[in-house]
Amino acid sequence: MMDCRKASQLISQSLDQKLSMRVRFTLQFHLLLCKYCSRFSQQLNVLNVAIRNIGRLVENDKNITLPKDTKESIIKAFESEKR
Amino acid sequence: MAKIIKNIKSNTEHHAHDWLTEHGDYLYRFALARLRDQHQAQDVVQETFMAAIKSDTFAGQSSPRTWLTGILKHKIIDLMRKSHQETNVSALLSDEDANMDEFFDQAGHWAEAVKDLNMPESALEQKQFLTILQTCVDKIPNKLATLFMMRDIHETDNAEICKELNISPTNAWVMLYRARMHIRKCLEINWIDR
Incomplete structure (x- = not known):
């Protein structure tokens, strides 16, 4: 019988790679019987999507702008490139 | 010939200013979202613009933003790789x-x-x-x-x-x-x- 420690490892792994049919079957069986692991599984799936959304939160935050002195030093670099 | 080259150069340089105005903030946010470090993000954006004006690969086949973001992605990966080598993964x-x-x-x-x-x-x-x-x-x-x-x-x-x-x-x-x-x-x- 698969324990929760092993099940949690496989749940995490399943987000990154395809598990073998046999392992998936054993895992599904454990999830059917274990409330905590099936909660864990569901939460990791949400987490996986949400972590990607964090990046988008920063990416779309119009209040974050390239600092002025960086802009100026880029312009300066343009000028010296021109010569 | 020299004149043509000069023209191309000044044309790129002109674009470069537009690129900075139109895409500078976006590229910074893109870098910041991944690197989560303001100084590193500023550096990679600067490197991206420098690489962009030196390169002549942008031929209008994609939007400038897509093209610049592509350069930026490579700069970010390079930086992550470098900082990863400095840390002992174990x-x-x-x-x-x-x-x-x-x-x-x-x-x-x-x-x-x-x-x-x-x-x-x-x-x-x-x-x-x-x-x-x-x-x-x-x-x-x-x-x-x-x-x-x-x-x-x-x-x-x-x-x-x-x-x-x-x-x-x-x-x-x-x-x-x-x-x-x-x-x-x-x-x-x-x-x-x-």
């Missing part, structure tokens, strides 16, 4: 396995109940959730967080990430597993009792 894997003894009892059962997180439903809740998630991600070692961000850039190609960061696939899954365990626990504590 230091992040101090107990070298995925046992996570603080989370499980001797029999391999969860040491504490896995609570129902009541995932966010409204837009406002979702925003709150992401903010809390962000602070939880900030709490885990930067290299683990980098691994997530790399996945984002590479669109989940794990084999590629392992190659770029020079880590074994086993280390990668253990690192991701640990990161997820800690982030989930942190969410459980901070999201439920918000």
